[in-house]
Amino acid sequence: MKNTISERIADFLKNYPPFNAMESEQLEKLSIEVVIIHKETNTIVFSQNENPHDHFYVVNKGAVSLSKVGSSQILDICDEGDVFGLRPLLAQEKYKLEAKAYEETILYAIPIKEFKPLALENKRIGNFLIESFASNTGNPYSIKHRGKLYGINEDAERYSTNKILDLQPIKYSKDLITCAENASIKEIADIMTKHNVSSILVEKEQLPVGIITDKDLRKKVATGQYPITESARTIMSSPIITYPKELTLAQSQMAMMKSNISHLVLTEDGTTDTPAVGILSKHDIMVAVGNNPAVLLRAIKRAATAKRLRSIRHGTMNLLQGYLEQNIPLGLVSKIISELNDASTKQVIQLALAKMEREPPVKFTWLSMGSQGRGEQLLNTDQDNAIIFEDVADEKLEETRSYFLKLGERISKSLNTIGFEYCPANMMASNPSWCQSLSEWKKITAHWIHNPGPDEILLSSIFFDYSVVFGEKFLADELSHSIFGHANRYPQFFTHLASGALQNPSPSGFFRDFLVEQDGEHKDFFDLKLRALMPIIDAARVLILSHSIKSINNTAGRYEKLAELEPNNKELYLACSYASKALLKFRTRQGLLHNDSGRYIALDKLNKEEKIKLKRTFKTIKEIQSLIEVRFQVKNLLR
Template sequence: MNTIAEHIADFLKEYPPFDNLTFQELSEIASNIHVLNLEKNAILFQINDVLHDSFYVVASGTINLSTIADAEETILNKCHEGDVFGLRPFFAKNNYMMTAKAREESIIYAIPIAVFRPFVANNSNVLNFLLESFAVNSRHTKDTVSGSKQISDTGFYVDQQTEMQYIQSLSYNNSPLTADQNSIVKDVAQLMTNAMVDNVVVTEKKHPIGIVTEADLSSKIATGRYPITETIDKIMSSPVVTVIENVSLAEAQLLMLKHNVSHLCVTKDGTSKSVVKGIISEHDLIVAQASNPGVLIKEIKRAQLAKDLKQIRDRLSDLIQNSIQKNVPLSHITNIAGEINLAIIRRAVELSILDLGSPPARFAWLSTGSQGRKEQLLLTDQDSILIFEDVAPEKYRDVKDYFLRLAKRTSSILEKVGYSYCPNGHMGSNMLWCKSLTDWTKQYNSWMNTPGENSNDLSSIFFDYEIVFGEPKIEEALENVIFKNATNNTLFFDFLGNDALRKNSPLSFFKKLILEEEGPHKGKFDIKTRALMPLIDSARLLILSSNIKGIKNTYLRFKQLAITDSKNAEIYLSCAEAFLTLSKFRTIEGLKNDDSGEYVNIKEFSKIDREKLKNALQPMKDLEELIKSKFQLTQFS
C-alpha cells in the first residue's frame, strides 16, 4: 500500500465515523480518495450546483458552509480538521442547498460515495453518524464541544438533532401499481406509462416479492440483455425492502441508504409476508423534506403578507396532527411548534416595522401566557406586552404613540393568521400593556407587593413571558424586578397560592369527573380550567418561590422542581407527565373540532382514554397538599 494512502488512513482513524472502521477498511477507502488543494476563497460547490459523486473531509484549513437568504450570505457552519461535510448526495437527489468555500488555504479529502457506501450498509454506527451529520452538520472533532446552536446540512437551525426528521410525516403513493410475476415486461411497461409511475410492485397473493423500476427497464431491457417479451420476474429486483405504514422520514432515509435502493414497499405489518399498502420513492423523501419545520421557519422569514403566514400556520397544524397520530412525544412537538409560533409573531412585528419605519427607541415585544410558555399547539388567542426603554419626558407621548400603532398593526396581522384577539385585552396594543420599562417596573412592584388591591388587573399570564423581538436586556431587567420582589414575599405567594387552588377540583369526592352542568358545553369536561390551569398555576408559583429563572414551560418547570426539591420529586414528575397527557387530550379535541379544545367530550373517549384521563388527574391532590403546607395556606379567599 502506498505511503500517501497509509498517511490518509492514519488521519481518518482519529475521527468519527471512520473510527468505527478497521484499518484494513480505511486503507481500501484511502487508496480511492482524491486530495484537493483549495486556495483561500476557492469554492468547492455552491447552492444549486449538481451534486458531486463524493463527500468531503477537511484534512487541514477551514471550510465555511453558507447559505444565501434575502441576498445576504449567512455562515451556517465552519468545518475544521476532521469534520465531514457535503453529505447531501448520500441522502437526496436535488442539488446542493449551501455553498462550501475555503476560508483559508485548505486540503480536502474527497471520498467517492460508491466506494464508501458498502461500509455504511454493514455498519450501523457509521450510518447513524452520517444521518445525524446530514441532519445537523454539527462539529464532530476530537474535542467536540456540544451545546452550540446546531445547523443542518440543509441550512436550517435544529436544536433537537434528528428529532425533526423523526416527526416528519411522509406522503407516498397509497395505491401502487402491482403485477404478478408471470406478467410480460412489455405489458407492464405499458401499464407504468399509462399510470405515469416509475415502478411496479411484483406480488404473489398480494404479498410483495419484487419490484421493477424504470432503471430496471433501461438497464436490462433497453440494453438488449432480456427481450421485451420476457416475464417480469426475470428483471425484478428481489427481495423488496418493506416498511410499516407510519414510517418516519429519517427511518425511510436510513433504509434506502442501508440497502442502496430507490424505493421502499409499505406493507400492513412492515414485513414482506403481508399485504402491499403503498410505495415510497426517493422523490417522496425530497418532498417531505420541503415541509419540514426548518423549511417552514425559512419561509416565515421571507413572508411578506399575513396570508403567507396563515398558510404556514395551517401547515404547522398538519404537522402537529401527523406527529400526534405517530405518537411522537408531546414535549418534542411542543418544542418545535413553539419555535414556529414565535417565528410567526416575530415576522408580524418585522412587517409592522417595515410599514411604520424604524422605532424611535429600543423595545422588547414579549409573548405572554401559553405563547410565552411555548405551549400553544392550537390556534388560541394572542397575549403580549410591549416594553420600551425610558425616554425623556417630552418624548414619551410620541414614543408611546408609535409603539401603540406598532402593536395594533402586529396584533391585526396575527389575527389574520388565526390567533384571535385576547378577550381580556391582554395585548401590547392595549394602552395599559404598552409602556416604558420604569412604568412596567412600577406595575410589577405594585402587583407583587400589594396583590390584594390589584387583583382585578393582575393576571398570572404576566409572569410567563418569552421575548419574541427586540432588546434582550429589557426582558432581563423585567426578570430581575420580578425575582427581586419575589424574595420572601409571603403576601404575594399567599395570593398566587390561593389563586392556583381556587380552580375547582376536577374529580368529585367519589372519583367521578365533574362535568359542566349547564350551558352550551353541558356534559363536557372543562380540561383547561379544571385540569391544565391548576398545574400551570402551581408550576409557576413553585418556580417563582424557588427563585429559578429562565424556565417558562410548565412541563420543564416540574422537571426542574424535581431536581431542586428532590424530596417531592415523585409528585413533580407525576405532574409533568400529567400535564403532557392532558395537553394531548386537549390538542386532539381542538384539532378535531377546529377550536381551542377547552371542553372535551368524555362520552366519545375509549375506556383506556378515560382511565388515562383519570390517572392524569390523580397527582393533583398531592400537589394541592404540597402547596398548602409549603405556603401555609389555610384560608381560601
C-alpha cells in the same frame, strides 16, 4: 413517621401481578427498597448482551420498547404496570433484548434480592414466574402482550414501518478536524485541503471556541481583508453555537435557519463547557432532508403577507396532526411547533414594522406570554402579548407610546388573521395597559407584588411565563430582575401566588365524577383548561419561583427541575410533568378533532379509555395542590 413515597409505590404495585399476590406487609416492606428512575425518550434502560442489573423494572408511567440491536422492529412495548427485565435475573443470563424508553417514562426498579424470598414463599408469585418463562413475556397477565414478545404485534409493526424521518437522530461527522487559536490561516487552509473538509474547529484547552469555514476563507482572506499569515482567531466565528449530540434532523435544520449558519458544533452536553464530539454541515442535512418543519420555517421567513402566513399555519396544523398520530413524544412536538409559532410571530412583527411610517423611536421588546410563553401553544388559542420600550423623557413618553400602540395594533390584527384569536381580557400590546416603558412596567409589577389582590396575582403571574420573540432581550431581563427582586423582598407574595393557584375548581366530585359546567354556552361540558391544565400549570409556577429559578418557563420542564431540587418529592413532580404533557396532548387531540381550542370537552363523545386517562391525572392534581396548601400555609392566609 410514614414514608409517603413508599406508600404511593405500594398503592400502585398492588394493582398489578405479581405484586397483587403479596400480603400488605410484604408489599410495604418491598416498596421501601424500590428505586424511582426517570428516563427521557430514547434513553437505554438496559442493553442487549449486558449483564443483568440487581433489579428488574415495572413501568409506572410512559412506555418501554424491547427490540433486537440492529433491527428497527419493535418486538414488544411495555406500558403502565408491565414487568420487564426479570427473566435474566432469575435465569442468571445476559439480557437478550435492548430496553429503551419509547416515550418519557417513570420506572420502579425492584431489587431482586428483596423480591426473591417473597417469590419462594408465595405460590401465586411462583406461578406468575413460571408462566413468564413459558410464554416469553414479562407479564403473562397482560392480554395484549401475552405470547407476543418475540413476534410482531399490530402496534409494533405500525411504529416500526411508519416513523417520521425528521424526528430521528441526525447522523453527524465524528472525525473532527481541529486547530489552535494561534494557527496561521495558511496552515488552516492546508489542513482543510488535506482532509477535504469545508470547516475546521478552533479549540482552546480542548474546548471549542470558534469555527472557520470555506465561506470565511473566501470572504475574509481571498478578498484581501486579511493576509494568510494572520492567526485563526482573526477570522474565526466566535462564540460558536453548540447543540447536544442527540439533535434530530428537524431540530438541526431549524437551528441553522434560526441562526443563519451553515455548520453546527455538537458537544457532550450542548454547551461550550464540554468537548466537541462532532460537527454537522448544511450538506449533511440536505442528504437526509425530507418533508419536514424546516420547509415550513423557510416558507414563514419568505412570507410577504399575513394571508400567506395563514396558509402556512394550516401546514403547521397538518404537521401537528401527523406527529400526534405517530405518537411522537409531546416534549419534542411542543418544541418544534413553538419554534414555528415564534417564527410566525416574528415575521408578523417584521411585516408590521415595514408598514410603519418610520423606524421605532427607541429599542423595544415583544413578549409572548401565556401558553406561547411557556412553549405550550400547539393550537390556535388566543393571544397574550406585551411591549416593553426603552425609557424616554417625560415629554416624549406619550408620543413614543403612540407609535408602539399603533405597531401593536397592526401586529395583533395580523396575528388574528393567521389564526390566533384576540384575548378576551384584552391582554395584548394593542392595549395601552400592555404597552409601557421599562420604568412604567417596573412600577406596575412592583405594585402588583406589594398589593396582591386576586386581579394583581393574575396579572403578575403571567409575567413569569414569557418568551422574547422579537427585540432587545435586555429589556425583558431587566424587568424580570426587578420582579424577582420585589418578590424576594416580600416573601408573602408567594403565599398569595399559591392561593391563586388553588382557586381553579376541582376536576372531579365526591365520587370521582367529572364536574361539568352548570350553565352558559358550555353547559354539561368539561372545562379541561380551567379544571385540569391551569391547576397543574399554576402549581409549577409558584413552586419553581419559590426556588428563584427564572430560566425555565415550560410546565413539564419546571416539574423536572423541581424533581432535581427536591428528591423527597421526586415521584410526585415527575408524575406532574407526565400529567401536564398528557393533558396538553389530550387538549390538542380534541382541538384538532373539533377544529377549536380543545378547552371544552363533551364527555359523551369520549370512550371509556379516554375518560380513564383523564381521571388518572386528577389524583396528581389534588396531590400537588395539597402540597402547595401546606407548604405556603394558604389556610392561614384565608383566616
